[in-house]
Amino acid sequence: MKTAIALYDLVVTALAVLSGIILALMTCAIAAESIRRGLGFGVFRGLIDFSEIGLFCIAILTAPWLLRRNAHLSINVFLERFSPPVRRGVQRLIDLIGLSCCAILCIWGTRVLMRSYQTQQMVFGDYVLMDWWLQWQIPLAALLMALTFAGRLLAPFHAQQGV
Numbered sequence: 001m002k003t004a005i006a007l008y009d010l011v012v013t014a015l016a017v018l019s020g021i022i023l024a025l026m027t028c029a030i031a032a033e034s035i036r037r038g039l040g041f042g043v044f045r046g047l048i049d050f051s052e053i054g055l056f057c058i059a060i061l062t063a064p065w066l067l068r069r070n071a072h073l074s075i076n077v078f079l080e081r082f083s084p085p086v087r088r089g090v091q092r093l094i095d096l097i098g099l100s101c102c103a104i105l106c107i108w109g110t111r112v113l114m115r116s117y118q119t120q121q122m123v124f125g126d127y128v129l130m131d132w133w134l135q136w137q138i139p140l141a142a143l144l145m146a147l148t149f150a151g152r153l154l155a156p157f158h159a160q161q162g163v
Contacts, residue, residue, distance in 0.1 A: 009068075012144055016065035019058045026054040046126035053134065060137040064144035095152045102146035109138035 113135040121131035
């Protein structure tokens with residue numbers, strides 16, 4: 001079990017690091033284009049496509065890391081109004097809803113990924129990409145978040161932070 005948790009932590013952290021690298025590359029590319037434009041050398045072809053894809057990747061790849069660290073949007077102010085037993089029940093309900101939503105998203109995302117791969121769908125812009133190169137992120141992130149919610153539901157309540 002410790003090996004599975006360590007692997008989970010490694011994957012979640014690696015995706016967050018990859019997201020940070022994408023953000024750094026986007027920042028450098030946008031700054032470089034601003035300098036290039038200012039000097040009258042024109043624009044970088046495909047920067048808008050790169051930025052759109054980068055924002056998508058950052059949002060999806062960072063989500064499991066944020067959830068694991070309890071750094072996501074939550075309703076803690078709302079929960080603090082309840083007594084501890086009610087708060088535990090509401091938190092369990094929230095985790096169950098999160099697990100259900102992530103499981104559905106993982107199944108749906110896997111179907112989209114498989115269909116995209118089988119039909120060899122393409123994304124057209126300044127550059128042409130295989131659609132599945134982007135679609136793999138959704139089922140993976142949803143699976144990792146579902147595991148986080150499942151772990152919260154199975155763990156003793158006092159072991160959870162921020163509740």
